[in-house]
Amino acid sequence: MPEPPRFGARRSLVALRLSLLAGAAYDVHPYLLINYTGNYESVSTIAHEWGHAMHTYLADRAQPYPTSQYPIFVAEIASTLDEALTSACTRRELS
Numbered sequence: 001m002p003e004p005p006r007f008g009a010r011r012s013l014v015a016l017r018l019s020l021l022a023g024a025a026y027d028v029h030p031y032l033l034i035n036y037t038g039n040y041e042s043v044s045t046i047a048h049e050w051g052h053a054m055h056t057y058l059a060d061r062a063q064p065y066p067t068s069q070y071p072i073f074v075a076e077i078a079s080t081l082d083e084a085l086t087s088a089c090t091r092r093e094l095s
């Protein structure tokens, strides 16, 4: 089994949650709790959720609480970009 990616998280994490909690916890660093099974879907999910985490982190840092919230459509841009970058990197590594 390949070594799992490390994003400052533990190797075997239990459940998933992030942006929903991060949105409710202004000025608290984001975190990921996620199931990791070692397959590509797990890696892609981490990339997606990490996009939400970084978006929330940067939104909170750049704006006061009243304007730090964002619609779900905007939230999915960063996470979908992370998925696309992960896919592109994986294809490049495998070619």
Ligand SMILES: [Zn+2]
Pocket: 048, 052, 075, 076, 079
């Ligand atoms: Zn998402």
